Amino acid sequence: MALEKDPLNLIITGVGGQGNVLASQVVAWAAIREGLYVTVGETYGASQRGGAVMSHLRLSAESQYSAWIPEGQADIVVGLEPVEALRVIAEFGNPKTRVIVNPRPIYPIGVLSGEAKYPPVEEILGKLGELVDRVEVVEATEAGETVLVANMVMVGALAGSGLVPITIASFEEAIAEIIAPKDLQSNLQAFKKGMEAITKG
Amino acid sequence: MSILKIDEPGRSVLLMGNEAIARGAIEAGVDFCAAYPGTPSSEILESLARVAQDLGLYAEWSTNEMVSLEAAAAASLSGLRAIVAMKQNGLNVCSDFLMTVNLTGTRGGFVLVACDDPTATSSTNEQDSRNFARFADMPLLEPATFQEAKDMTKWAFELSERLRLPCMIRSVSRLSHGRGNVKLGEIPKMRRMARFEGAYVSAMFVPMLHSALHQKLEEAQKEFEESEFNWYVGPEKATLIIITSGSGWFYSREAVKTLGLEDEVGILKLGTTWPLPERFIVHHLKHTPQVLIVEEIDPFLEQNIKVLLAEEAKSLGAIDVYGAKSGHLPSVGSINQDKVAGALASIKGLEYRPRDEEYARRAMELALSYLPPRMLTFCAGCPHRASLWAIKAALKLDGRNGFVTGDIGCYSLGVGPGGYWQLKTLHCMGAGLGLATGFGQLKQFAFDQPVIAVAGDSTFFHACIPALINARFNNSNVLLVVLDNGGTAMTGFQPHPGSGTDALGRPAPVVEIEEVCQAIGVEVWVRDPFDLDESIEDLYEMLQRDGVKVMVFRRRCSLIEAREKERQKVFVRPEKCIGDDCGCARFCSRVFNCPGIIWDAEAGKAKIDEVVCTGCGVCVALCPQGAIVVEGG
Known part of the structure; x- marks a missing residue:
């Protein structure tokens, strides 16, 4: 299979604890099922301590790429949190980038202590819109059975958007392979909710 | 089922770099695996422990890297294949043994994996482990791809066994914690029997052993000249050759492609980097006037290659070498495609613009001025937040400008706002208590500030016990606060001697922290830091007394609690x-x-x-x- 853009660069970003790593693993496993080369780069140190996290995914039909996307080369950004989506666009975005974002803020401790200001979400979305080709908003935190599956809602939205060359079946098989059986139903349901919440193309 | 057990040779799977290393060990028929957790190395032993029972391996979380290296060496000396994995700092902990076991040599394949952390995302230094390989006269392999991480590890066992010498694999966080395609090989079914043959394994007659070690390295070099892990891609007569290893390979290839220089720039990718495959390198440098060295952290390749070029000056002529010394690439932090492309463009007199400059300026300005920073902090519900709050309050009550010496773990975040800026020093495992015992001896120099050392439960077992004995022996004035959250939380909650389970999740005897302290003869109290008032009062009371005191703040990591209990x-x-x-x-x-x-x-x-x-x-x-x-x- 040839890709329209090779390598296809995808960044999933959010805050430690939101399930960034799991979301990136699902996409990567699904891509492997499509016979693609996949590289995933993670920022681990901060992953569970309230820090900003991102997973860089690079899909290619030709060869393996490094685990770090060059400046401005993100084709798709999936933001589990709005400020983090904009932060990623600042470094990796370009006018053609497509963004799918969960608008639910998670406040940094500097904002809670009053040292920093969290901009209004509408304003953040506006700035995103100025910088990229298209922004799709998915209310992922509210869509799932629990707040814990917001990451899978976003994966569903990515799958439903048709922006990645991966079939829904491959996504669902990857979820079944990775998620523990007791959480499988709620995750699959969240995935479906995400698919329904997005417009294709 | 764990991917690492899949016995379908040829199947392509997604593996984390560390899993690929573990899989390589499994395909080499590893018998004995030991490690102390440390980012970015922890998943190697974790992965091996997960399949240990089914595959008949032995796997342990050792109390520290020194013990893990010694234990694994015993297995090797008994003819077994053994692997030990650690983060870069771990090499310092085990270096005393390393600098003698290289001399005595080993028997069964013995592989030491060191995982470096460029940018020190989860470390207190940026040490480049490759220097240790040269220091210890150890053959050094640097995987560049996920596939190589597996294949090289397998080969390292064979090489070690032939040379009767430990072999080192150096990974970096982007590889260890990245994920990529790996084609699986076969899992051998044979198991070895262990037997110590009573051979002579003592570091005596050192000059003789040292000379034998140098001979082994020469043999390694001969093998490296033919190694499949070294290759060249590019034109026959390149105007510039990039010499790279490890993570530099992908970045270099992409940079050459981005700049459209495939027809004039070649890449000499080295997988065996100490000793260098000198003939192989010289052969490929015959027609090039320029070399760019691409590597992560120290100019290790750069300096060794410059020595080689000096030796070969007559045959190769003058070659311009670019890299860290020339300022084209950094010798701190991580590298990436942009940095390599920037260096290459600058040498070639080209411009590298990843995106429209005006757009980049506008976007970056937004990140700097508009977006709130996201400082790391303790997780919601973290007992460390309460413990550091209690420490802060007790020191304030005490009013003598007391302070806290820090150590390595989640609570290291206490140097920042999440821990109310309480930690005033931060170095390496065990340094908090070691420093505190020194501060606690300064009374005769008019020093009257109370000092509190904090250490996690795993750190206590790893590195605090000799310092605690020292404090008692020399009668220091120090209060050690052990922040006991039940496991090695920072690296993913691996068990330790106080946890009650072993690496395979089986029940294990518990070494109680307070019993260790009592045996040393120091006073020890145990409190729940969530009982804030009591914790503050008791800490205050301990601060008023001379001598060595230990407070254990005990409460399980909130992430583990959340995983196991209904929220x-x-x-x-x-x-x-x-x-x-x-x-x-x-x-x-x-x-x-x-x-x-x-x-x-x-x-x-x-x-x-x-x-x-x-x-x-x-x-x-x-x-x-x-x-x-x-x-x-």
Whole structure:
């Protein structure tokens, strides 16, 4: 299979604890099922301590790429949190980038202590819109059975958007392979909710 | 089923770099695996432990890297294949043994994996482990791809066995923690029998052993000249050749492609980097006037290659070498495609613009001026937040300018706002208590500040016991606070001697921290840091007394609690929270600063963020109005 853009660069970003790593693993496993080369780069140190996290995914039909996307080369950004989506666009975005974002803020401790200001979400979305080709908003935190599956809602939205060359079946098989059986139903349901919440193309 | 057990040779799977290393060991028929957890190396032993029972391996979390290396060496000396994995700092801990076991040599294949952390994302230094390979006269392999991480590890066992010498694999975080395609090989079914043959394994007659070691390295070099892990891609007569290893390979290939220089720039990718495959390198440099060295952290290749070029000056002529010394690439932090492309473009007199400059300026400005920074902090419900709060309060009550010496673990974050800036020093495992015992000896120099050392439970076992004995022996004035959250939380909650389970999850004898302290003869108290008032009072009381004292703050890591227990729902009663009229200055969200408690600006009241809250309930006791409640509690 040839890709329209090779390598296809995808960044999933959010805050430690939101399930960034799991979301990136699902996409990567699904891509492997499509016979693609996949590289995933993670920022681990901060992953569970309230820090900003991102997973860089690079899909290619030709060869393996490094685990770090060059400046401005993100084709798709999936933001589990709005400020983090904009932060990623600042470094990796370009006018053609497509963004799918969960608008639910998670406040940094500097904002809670009053040292920093969290901009209004509408304003953040506006700035995103100025910088990229298209922004799709998915209310992922509210869509799932629990707040814990917001990451899978976003994966569903990515799958439903048709922006990645991966079939829904491959996504669902990857979820079944990775998620523990007791959480499988709620995750699959969240995935479906995400698919329904997005417009294709 | 764990991917590492899949016995389908040829199948392509997605593996994390560390899993690929583990799989390589499995395909080499590894028998014995030992490690102390450390980012970015921990998943190697974790992966091996997960399949140990089924595959008949032995796997342990050792108390520290020194013990892990020694234990694994015993297996090797008994003819077994053994692997030991650690982060870069671990090499320092085990270096004493390393610098002698290289001389005595080993028997069964013996592989030491060192995982470096460029940019020190999860470390207190940026040490380049490759220097240790040269220091210890050890053959060094640097995987560049996920596939190589597996294949090279397998080969390292064979090489080690032929040379009877430990072999080192150096990984970096981007490889260890990246994931990529790996084609699986066969899992051998044979198991070895262990037997110590009574051979002579002592570091005596050192000059003789040292000379034998040098001979072994020469043999390694001969093998390296033919190694499949070294290759050249590019034109026959390149105007510039990039010499690279490890993570530099992908970056270099992409940079050459981005700049469209495939027809004039070649890449010499080295997998065996100490000793260097000198003939192989010289052969490929015959027609090039320029070399760019691409590597992560130290100019290790750069310096060794410059020595080689000096030796070969007559045959090769003058070659310009670019890299760290020339300022084209950094010798600190991580590298990436942009940095390599920038260096290459600058040498070639080209311009590298990853995106429109005006767009880049506008976007980056936004990140710097508009977006709030996201400082790392303790997780919601983390016992360390309460412990550091208690320490802060007790030191304030004491009023003598007391301070805290820090150590390695989640609580290292206490150097920042999440831990109220309490940690005043931070170095390496065990250094907090070691420093504190010194501060505690300065009374005769008019030093009157009380000093508290903090150490996690795993750090206590790893590196604090000799310092505690020293404090007792030399009668230092020091208060050690052990922040016992039940496991090695920072690296993923691996068990330690106090946890009650072993690496395979089986029940294990418990070494109690307080019993160790009592045996040393020091006073030890145990408190729950969530009983804040009691914790503060008791710490204050201990600070008033001379000698060595230990306080164990014991409460399980909130992430583990959240995983194992049903989450309690905590909420703010809006009728009780009176907001800014209270006079508490938004104590819960602004001062205690748990990310689970947010400020609802519209209502002018505190609110629990159910996405972040773990339901620990420590904040219930903090609210002066009693407005925070646990559902059903």
